[in-house]
Amino acid sequence: MNQRHLPVTVLVPGRLHERALARVDATFDMVRIDQVQPELMTPEMKRDVRGVAAMGFLQPIGPAFIDALPNLEIIASFGVGYDAIDAGYAGSKGVMVTNTPDVLTEEVADTALGLLLNTVRELPRAEAYLRAGRWENEGNYPLTPMTLRGRRAGIFGMGRIGMAIAKRLEAFGLSIAYHNRRSVEGLAYTYYPSLEELAGAVDTLISVVPGGAATEKVVNANIFKALGPDGVFINIGRGSTVDEEALIAALRDGTIRAAGLDVFANEPHVPQALIDLPNAVLLPHVASASVHTRNAMADLVVDNLISWFSNGEVLTPVAETAHVTAKAVK
Numbered sequence: 001m002n003q004r005h006l007p008v009t010v011l012v013p014g015r016l017h018e019r020a021l022a023r024v025d026a027t028f029d030m031v032r033i034d035q036v037q038p039e040l041m042t043p044e045m046k047r048d049v050r051g052v053a054a055m056g057f058l059q060p061i062g063p064a065f066i067d068a069l070p071n072l073e074i075i076a077s078f079g080v081g082y083d084a085i086d087a088g089y090a091g092s093k094g095v096m097v098t099n100t101p102d103v104l105t106e107e108v109a110d111t112a113l114g115l116l117l118n119t120v121r122e123l124p125r126a127e128a129y130l131r132a133g134r135w136e137n138e139g140n141y142p143l144t145p146m147t148l149r150g151r152r153a154g155i156f157g158m159g160r161i162g163m164a165i166a167k168r169l170e171a172f173g174l175s176i177a178y179h180n181r182r183s184v185e186g187l188a189y190t191y192y193p194s195l196e197e198l199a200g201a202v203d204t205l206i207s208v209v210p211g212g213a214a215t216e217k218v219v220n221a222n223i224f225k226a227l228g229p230d231g232v233f234i235n236i237g238r239g240s241t242v243d244e245e246a247l248i249a250a251l252r253d254g255t256i257r258a259a260g261l262d263v264f265a266n267e268p269h270v271p272q273a274l275i276d277l278p279n280a281v282l283l284p285h286v287a288s289a290s291v292h293t294r295n296a297m298a299d300l301v302v303d304n305l306i307s308w309f310s311n312g313e314v315l316t317p318v319a320e321t322a323h324v325t326a327k328a329v330k
């Protein structure tokens with residue numbers, strides 16, 4: 001898309017997807033600092049910056065950062081999850097926050113199904129067996145104790161991605177139940193008003209809830225106990241939602257059978273205890289990580305900025321700042 005240059009200063013703190021970076025640079029007066037740290041801003045930046053484009057998931061953007069930029073109007077974040085941005089505070093200061101929903105939904109749901117299959121049918125281990133020459137030397141890979149057949153899936157977070165996962169699970173022949181804070185009107189899947197009740201009713205728990213204070217470590221020892229000894233836990237949402245120590249213990253002592261994880265509490269660090277467990281399948285936060293989908297996310301970051309500074313509206317505001325209006329369209 002050819003876009004006229006807009007005389008607006010946009011700050012990029014830390015890393016950003018290359019395509020987003022190139023488009024911000026081509027469209028705006030881009031300035032950069034290495035980290036999300038107000039101390040790194042020059043007086044000119046503090047005076048001029050009206051927009052921020054950031055990997056909101058990587059480094060927290062809180063009150064000190066927002067307050068350091070008195071003319072800030074919008075923070076355009078890369079990623080649908082924006083738990084690292086204090087969006088409530090931004091909203092209270094009249095600062096718009098945008099994220100990148102929908103464009104990654106199908107990719108993330110695809111990855112969730114891949115992770116589930118890898119966990120239940122041990123496909124990464126079977127491939128490692130072949131590559132090590134063991135098929136030829138030792139014979140067939142052992143039959144997997146687990147199967148998807150007859151499994152009952154529970155989705156924790158029946159939102160955009162949860163729905164896309166459910167659609168795929170239906171095609172795989174699994175029964176589906178879910179837990180959100182509110183039941184989804186008109187949805188035929190069984191709703192459970194608490195996570196523990198959901199875990200008790202299913203044997204395959206797939207978590208795709210946002211991070212943040214409300215979900216911090218809510219997947220805990222009680223949930224694993226409720227899930228039971230044939231239980232499989234898949235996390236494609238946020239690592240912060242899981243008590244990792246309790247998960248490690250549950251995998252070790254057979255409280256649950258296996259786990260497939262794309263996200264971790266303290267990324268990119270993954271506890272050695274998890275790495276050592278044969279019944280855990282681990283991915284380095286790659287659910288949306290195709291060139292196609294990351295390009296679409298990058299475009300949405302920049303299109304939100306362009307839309308805001310061209311006509312005072314954004315494409316994808318987060319709920320906490322949906323009320324924020326543009327001061328004046330320049």
Ligand code: NAP
Nearest residue numbers: 081157158159160161180181182209210214236237287288
């Ligand atoms: P979404 O449409 O907003 O769905 C989130 C769902 O979670 C909603 O159904 C919501 O329902 C439920 N929920 C939120 N807070 C809850 C709570 N405290 N207790 C119970 N349920 C709660 O978001 P989405 O687009 O599906 O994305 C979901 C999350 O996936 C993102 O926030 C992000 O953290 C994660 N994600 C991870 C990757 C990855 O690379 N692994 C990629 C994309 C997204 P209620 O409001 O009714 O509770």
Ligand code: 8YV
Nearest residue numbers: 055057078079080081285288
């Ligand atoms: C990205 C994600 O990996 O969208 C999200 O919430 O977790 C992923 O799609 C992440 O945003 C990249 O920083």
